[in-house]
Amino acid sequence: MSAMDGAVPALTVTDGQGVARGAGGWMGAVPVALAVTGADGRIIVWDPVAEELLGYRAQEAVGRHIVDLLHPDAHRTLGRALWEDAAAGFGVMGSVTVWHRAGRPVELEIWVRPAAGHTGGEAEGGVLVFAADAHAAARIRGSSVVWDGLFSHSPVGIAVFDTGLRFLRVNAALQAMNGLPEAAHAGKTLPHVLPEVNAEQMEAVMRRVLATGEPVLDFRRTGRTPADPDRDRTWSVSCVRLEDAEGRPVGITTSMTDITAQEEAKAQAEDGRRRLALLNDASIRIGTTLELDRTAQELADVAVPHLADVVTVDLLESLAAGGEPGPGLIGGAALRRLGKAPQAGSQVADVLAPLGRTLAFPSAAPYTQALAQRQPFLLAHLDARAIAAAARYSDAPERLRRLGVHSFMMVPLVARGLVLGLATFYRTGALGPFGEADAVLAGELAARAAVCADNARLYGREHDTAAILQRSMLPQHITPPPGIDIAHRYLAASDVNEVGGDWYDVIPFSGGKAALLIGDVMGHGIAAAAVMGRLSSTVRALVRLDLEPVRVLEQLEAVLADLADPMLATFLYAVCDPATGRCQITLAGHPPPAVVTPGGHARLLDLPPGAPLGIGGITFTTTELTLAPGSLLVLYTDGLVEARGTDIDDRLSELTRLLANPGPSLPDLCDQLITELVPGSADDDIALLIARIGTA
Numbered sequence: 001m002s003a004m005d006g007a008v009p010a011l012t013v014t015d016g017q018g019v020a021r022g023a024g025g026w027m028g029a030v031p032v033a034l035a036v037t038g039a040d041g042r043i044i045v046w047d048p049v050a051e052e053l054l055g056y057r058a059q060e061a062v063g064r065h066i067v068d069l070l071h072p073d074a075h076r077t078l079g080r081a082l083w084e085d086a087a088a089g090f091g092v093m094g095s096v097t098v099w100h101r102a103g104r105p106v107e108l109e110i111w112v113r114p115a116a117g118h119t120g121g122e123a124e125g126g127v128l129v130f131a132a133d134a135h136a137a138a139r140i141r142g143s144s145v146v147w148d149g150l151f152s153h154s155p156v157g158i159a160v161f162d163t164g165l166r167f168l169r170v171n172a173a174l175q176a177m178n179g180l181p182e183a184a185h186a187g188k189t190l191p192h193v194l195p196e197v198n199a200e201q202m203e204a205v206m207r208r209v210l211a212t213g214e215p216v217l218d219f220r221r222t223g224r225t226p227a228d229p230d231r232d233r234t235w236s237v238s239c240v241r242l243e244d245a246e247g248r249p250v251g252i253t254t255s256m257t258d259i260t261a262q263e264e265a266k267a268q269a270e271d272g273r274r275r276l277a278l279l280n281d282a283s284i285r286i287g288t289t290l291e292l293d294r295t296a297q298e299l300a301d302v303a304v305p306h307l308a309d310v311v312t313v314d315l316l317e318s319l320a321a322g323g324e325p326g327p328g329l330i331g332g333a334a335l336r337r338l339g340k341a342p343q344a345g346s347q348v349a350d351v352l353a354p355l356g357r358t359l360a361f362p363s364a365a366p367y368t369q370a371l372a373q374r375q376p377f378l379l380a381h382l383d384a385r386a387i388a389a390a391a392r393y394s395d396a397p398e399r400l401r402r403l404g405v406h407s408f409m410m411v412p413l414v415a416r417g418l419v420l421g422l423a424t425f426y427r428t429g430a431l432g433p434f435g436e437a438d439a440v441l442a443g444e445l446a447a448r449a450a451v452c453a454d455n456a457r458l459y460g461r462e463h464d465t466a467a468i469l470q471r472s473m474l475p476q477h478i479t480p481p482p483g484i485d486i487a488h489r490y491l492a493a494s495d496v497n498e499v500g501g502d503w504y505d506v507i508p509f510s511g512g513k514a515a516l517l518i519g520d521v522m523g524h525g526i527a528a529a530a531v532m533g534r535l536s537s538t539v540r541a542l543v544r545l546d547l548e549p550v551r552v553l554e555q556l557e558a559v560l561a562d563l564a565d566p567m568l569a570t571f572l573y574a575v576c577d578p579a580t581g582r583c584q585i586t587l588a589g590h591p592p593p594a595v596v597t598p599g600g601h602a603r604l605l606d607l608p609p610g611a612p613l614g615i616g617g618i619t620f621t622t623t624e625l626t627l628a629p630g631s632l633l634v635l636y637t638d639g640l641v642e643a644r645g646t647d648i649d650d651r652l653s654e655l656t657r658l659l660a661n662p663g664p665s666l667p668d669l670c671d672q673l674i675t676e677l678v679p680g681s682a683d684d685d686i687a688l689l690i691a692r693i694g695t696a
Contacts, residue, residue: 030136031245036115039125041065053108053133055101066129070098086112086127095134107134157235160242161252165189165206168251177235177258179227197223202237206252209239213249221256233260275441278306282445287452290459292320293355296339299423299449304341307441308409308425310348313339313449314367315413315421317358319457325418332362333371335421348428351399366390370410371419376443377410380433400426407433411446415454423449462526469529474503474536481508483578485692487666489674493639493685501532501569502637502685507543513577515543518590518635518689522568522612531567535559539573549573549586553613553620556588560614568614572635578694581627586620588613591641594659596632602659604652629694632666634659639684640677651677666690 033050037043046061054070061069086092092112100106111130151158157174161167167185175181178194191199198221205219221235235256242251286298296313303311314335316325321336336358342349353359361367366389370377379386382405387397400408407427413420423446427434480486486506501521508514517539521528538559542552552573560567570590576583585593585605589612596602608621627633641651658676663669670688678686 030132033129033131035061035066035129035131037066037126037129041067041126043069044126050131053131054098054106060101086114086129108132109134109137155257157256157258159185159254161206161254163210163249163251165203165210165252167193174256177227177256178225179229180225194223194225196229197221197225205237206239206254209241210249210252213241213243215240233258234263235259271437274306275437278302278441279444282448286445286449287455290456292453292456293338295449295452295456296421297341298339299445300339300341303423303425303442303445307438307445309428309431310346310352310405310426311339311341312337312352312424313413313421314359314424315453316419319420319453322460324457325420332360332365333368335359335361335367338421339423348400348403348405348426351396351403362393365393367410367422371412371422374412374414374419376412376439378434378436378439379408380435382406382408404428407431409434409439409442411439411442413446413450413453415447415450418454420450420453420457465526469526469533475505478506479508480506480691481512481514481578483512483694484514484576485666487670487690489670489686489688491639491674491678491686493681493683501528501535502639502687503532503536504635504687504689505536505539506689506691507540509543509546511577512579513575515539516574516576516633516635516689516691517572518637518687519569519571520590520637520639520685520687522570527565528567531560531563531569535569535571549575549584549622550620553586553588557613557616557618561616566614568612570612570638574633574635576627576633576691576693581629581631581694582624583627583633583693584622584624586610586622588618588620591636591638593636594632594634594656595627596634596659596662598628598630600660600662602656604656627693631693632659632662632669633691633693635689635691636673637685637687639686640673640688642684644683666692 031049031053033053034045034047035043035050036045042063042065043061046056046058048058050061051057056069092110094110096108096110097105098108108131113128115126115128151169151171154171155173157177158171159167159174160169166187166189170178170182170185175185178185180193185193189199190197190203202219202221205216208214209216216237216239219237219239221237222232224230224232236259237254237256239252239254241249242253244250282299282302285302287295288298289295292315296315300311300313314337317334317336319325320338337353337355340349340352340355343355359367363372366377382397382401384398384401387401390397405426405428409425411423411425413423423442425434425438425442474490478486478488484506488504490502490504501523502519504518506514506516519532519535521532521535523531535556538556539552542555547555553571556569556571560569569588571588572585572590572593573588574583574585574593585607587607587610589610592604592607592609594602594604605623605625607623610620611618636655641655642648643651654677655673658673659669663672670690673688674686
């Protein structure tokens with residue numbers, strides 16, 4: 001209740017030497033009026049804030065009794081009692097109601113105390129009156145309570161700095177974060193208190209906030225504090241300028257939270273995404289061919305620079321030479337360097353052996369041990385002690401260390417239970433030391449490269465096996481009858497998947513005639529070569545029975561029908577009599593033969609194409625023609641005239657153009673056709689048979 005209600009207001013009386021502690025919470029935060037009275041209670045000082053607060057100008061207030069001025073007649077007794085208490089030496093604090101010059105009541109927070117000891121002259125024996133608007137004071141007091149509670153109990157670290165960026169106050173949460181009590185902060189700058197965080201950067205941010213008034217949110221303080229001296233941590237910091245009532249800067253307040261766990265989780269997630277992207281890249285870039293050296297280089301290229309700064313890939317010498325992995329590593333290991341990245345522009349890479357070099361390691365060397373144990377070998381920190389074992393065999397480790405290599409890792413290449421080689425990873429730059437996660441990632445890259453390398457080994461072996469099988473089933477010695485000259489060529493495909501069932505043969509039989517035949521099993525690999533061998537043997541037996549050409553093809557179709565896995569084959573069967581030039585030609589889906597007259601005119605024979613053997617239910621047609629003595633009959637498989645991205649008609653036209661200008665001999669003509677039509681590696685098997693029928 002206030003004095004206006006006729007009751008005594010809630011006041012606090014002190015002993016005259018001090019004030020109750022709660023009175024100062026709002027002082028300086030709202031405009032405070034000052035009035036001073038003499039011993040007789042008449043006003044002798046009336047400041048501008050008092051004039052603004054109560055409406056009386058100084059000339060109107062000075063000289064009047066303070067009780068008469070501020071209290072109406074009904075409350076003059078209460079006002080005089082308050083003044084007398086203060087004049088008697090008692091301090092008075094509390095809320096009172098006084099009257100504004102305009103005749104309206106004003107609620108004030110007051111602090112009244114004797115003037116003795118504070119002023120002299122007229123004020124001796126009088127009182128000092130400080131007053132502020134009660135509503136504004138209440139708001140400030142409430143805000144102060146909130147601030148004090150927040151400062152004391154908030155889990156957020158809070159600091160207050162003066163304009164010199166010296167600590168004025170830190171709360172308990174920040175003391176715990178920094179590992180230092182408030183006394184260790186007071187009056188000191190951030191670099192002095194916490195030299196192992198990015199204090200200079202943070203001070204620069206605070207100076208900018210102090211100068212511009214623009215707050216900064218989520219600045220990252222990083223480093224180590226006495227609270228956790230062995231671990232780098234991260235804090236999110238916000239900075240706000242503190243200002244007085246006139247908007248002048250009086251300091252800085254900062255708030256911060258420890259976000260180390262969130263940052264580590266974010267880094268782990270980002271690291272996971274990076275590793276997944278690298279593995280995805282590896283799945284696309286490693287193993288694009290069936291070449292060992294290409295696969296090894298692809299592994300090195302993928303790993304640099306995302307996993308390591310320098311990478312080498314070495315495969316067992318026996319494997320690189322086209323053989324099988326060696327019997328063991330008891331006597332050491334011989335490795336050939338097939339991959340290296342970067343290949344130029346790196347001093348570290350220059351120290352390492354170049355591509356193609358064969359490296360020999362004794363059984364006790366780390367390289368050999370990593371191969372034998374089939375486990376990654378990791379040196380997180382490469383120092384003189386760590387490289388002591390390897391230094392016995394080479395000065396390269398010490399040279400690498402001096403060039404800045406700080407971390408090293410060897411990962412074996414293992415596929416299908418076989419050790420194929422080793423990948424070595426070096427770090428020199430900003431990337432930190434290799435860890436277990438890096439070893440796992442490198443192992444996954446190495447495993448993919450190892451499978452691709454082993455596929456190349458297996459496919460190469462199958463390619464060689466199929467080619468050997470196919471060549472072994474081709475006629476080793478062709479002895480044509482008199483009157484027929486023969487030249488032939490066989491070229492295996494460069495791709496293991498294309499080695500198949502192309503074959504040819506020349507079989508003499510009764511009457512001086514000969515059967516010229518060529519075929520192509522529609523399949524690849526060992527299976528196609530085996531079927532080709534079966535058909536070739538069957539044809540030889542059938543030809544010697546002197547069967548009609550159509551009957552021969554029907555029997556071959558029956559052979560294919562007996563197979564567990566159906567297969568198709570194209571076939572050309574020609575029976576030629578050199579004495580008469582008469583030829584009988586039967587096609588089963590095979591490319592048409594070409595004829596070159598003695599005068600050099602070349603053309604493709606227009607014959608019924610038929611359907612490939614193995615389809616079943618097909619009627620084959622034999623065409624008879626007579627060739628001029630000395631004519632050439634050219635038989636070939638589709639590998640000679642088919643090429644990816646090229647029209648078949650254009651290729652056939654090119655064939656006849658080349659045949660119109662034959663070389664001096666049939667072997668030369670075979671070589672010319674293959675050289676011109678297949679300038680690079682063959683996409684498919686090629687079988688070529690050229691016969692000169694009769695003599696010109």
